[in-house]
Amino acid sequence: MSLAAGRAAPGKRRDILSGLLCLAAGLGALVEARSYSIGSLSQLGPGFYPAILGGLLALVGVLITVSAFAGTAASEPDEALPDAPDWRGWFCITAGVLAFIGLAWVSGLAPAIFGAVLVAALGDRGATLRGGLLLALGMAIVGTILFGYLLGINMPLWQMP
């Protein structure tokens, strides 16, 4: 019993946070929607529907928060998700996508694939630089042939900046 209660605490905090987030997003949408024209019921303006959505989201947010306080667990703790993100993986995956954007911008498809795969691969705790380089090289070759030549992607394959 004490174990279950101990587990419920982060769940409760999480639900309160979720509810408040929904409330904030809903109110934000409501405020934003008010800057568009609401129109009349027979001739709805562009702001009417977003305003309804925002209002409902805020209401749902309140309900989630209230039921979290009331203790009726809104979320089932069925998935064993860790509470803290894996920062190394996080950083490398995000950086991998950014590397793709940057390299595709300046030098084309092949370097972009190489960079994205290499950076992302280093996010694994067991990764080695050699393994990452090999994987990135392989993917760059396969990807360039597949997307560049066979599927004709609209991006230069390789260019000097």
Place this chain on the structure above:
Amino acid sequence: MSTALVDLWHGFAVALQPDNLIWCFVGVLIGNLVGVLPGLGVLSTVSILLPLTFGMKSVPAILMLAGIFYGAQYGGAICSILLNLPVHPPHAVTCLDGFPLTKQGRGGTALGISILAACIGAAFGIVEMTFFAPVVARFALDFGPAEICSLMLLGLLAGATLARGSPLKGIAMTLFGQMLGLAGVDMNTGTPRFTFGVLNLYDGVELVALALGLFGIAEFLKSVNRVAPMHVSGARLGFRDLLPSRRELREGVPAMVRGTLVGSLCAMVPGTGPTIASFVAYAVEKKISRTPERFGTGMIAGVASPEASTHSSVQGDFIPTMSMGIPGDSGMALLLGALLIQGITPGPLLISEHPDIFWGLIASFWVGNILLVLLNVPLIGIWVRLLAIPYRVLYPCALCFVCIGVYSAKNSLFEVGETLVFGMIGYGLIMLRFQVAPILLGFVLGPRMEENFRNALAISGGNLAIFVAHPISAVFLALCVILLAAQVYARFAARGRAVLPRTPPVSQVED
């Protein structure tokens, strides 16, 4: 009835054209592949391939994308049965009895049973679609904006509340998804909404970017360094191992029939995808069994029934999408998006206006399922060996496919950045225990719902009573109320009691 068969005959002529046949094969092959591989989802695969279909003709494009959906169901069971990894939600419940069978050395039999169940379930689902979808479409022809709006509301509510997790949070996610769907320049008035001055957003949020952010990037962020390396036991599986004994068949076949019926019923209810169908089937099977306590220790029926249910519901799920234009779950929402991109408006007129697509699709279901059995039965050993590919190799490659896929949707790098943002948002939402799938449903339905809402009120001259004055619309709204009331009742009546069977945790961290 006979017209349906004549039309289906025509459909086979379409599906068996070499071009279409090849794309159907490509679809089911890719589907089967991602179904087997843990860490690659069906939704992200379809999203990656979606931009590639922009240049294709509409029939092969739809056949291929649909093939990925049902093809993945064949592969998904392998992971559950052999590794106890419920990475593909519709097959999560198969772990409960599938993995104990593997531990007893009967993993091959369990796989054989799952393939047989797949055939029976899929066949029934396709027959259901053949005869039922045209009837539904004829019925839906009379729908005006008010009916469509109420029906969409029902679909959204069902999708949000019947899925796993908190119903309130599900509703919040459909609302959020609808807002994302509204972003961009309003069609009627030209007002930019929710764009915050970003010019690239004037066209609206890109469907592919949203789907790949939520189901691709967010999934990588969640799973990196958390998927334990696989140790495949019984990696040498051949055709012979799949054959069930006569006793196992006697146990399994009736369960498959029951599962099929449950699945086809679930397919009728909007918002209940294959995942729910499989859970309900398992619960039913356990309830009517004479030995319910033996479930979870390797019962054949515990594999047969949910598997049949999943497959019949996956096929049946196409019915509301193709006959009314109302997708039942996020996967079908994606397919609906693909149809819209091809310039085809899904709805009751689809069957009469695009018979090639509708009947070709049904015929391709038969062809595709036969191809899948041919792919799975003799080649099961190859699929099983694929399980050994480690996640650290998979995710960087998948990430690069995601980037290229999003880029090719609009040939713009802005969308790649958009995907990253949605990935982070999606990860945060998953951490807060929101289900992200209803976002996609809301995203696709939101703009169409607003349009129908506007039209309904324009017709009635601003009188909101139109939604209850039209009898069909009133029925849909009544169903919405019943659905909500049932949720509230269930919350207070069964507090703390688990309605659905528990499955092992998705991510297994190895210390």
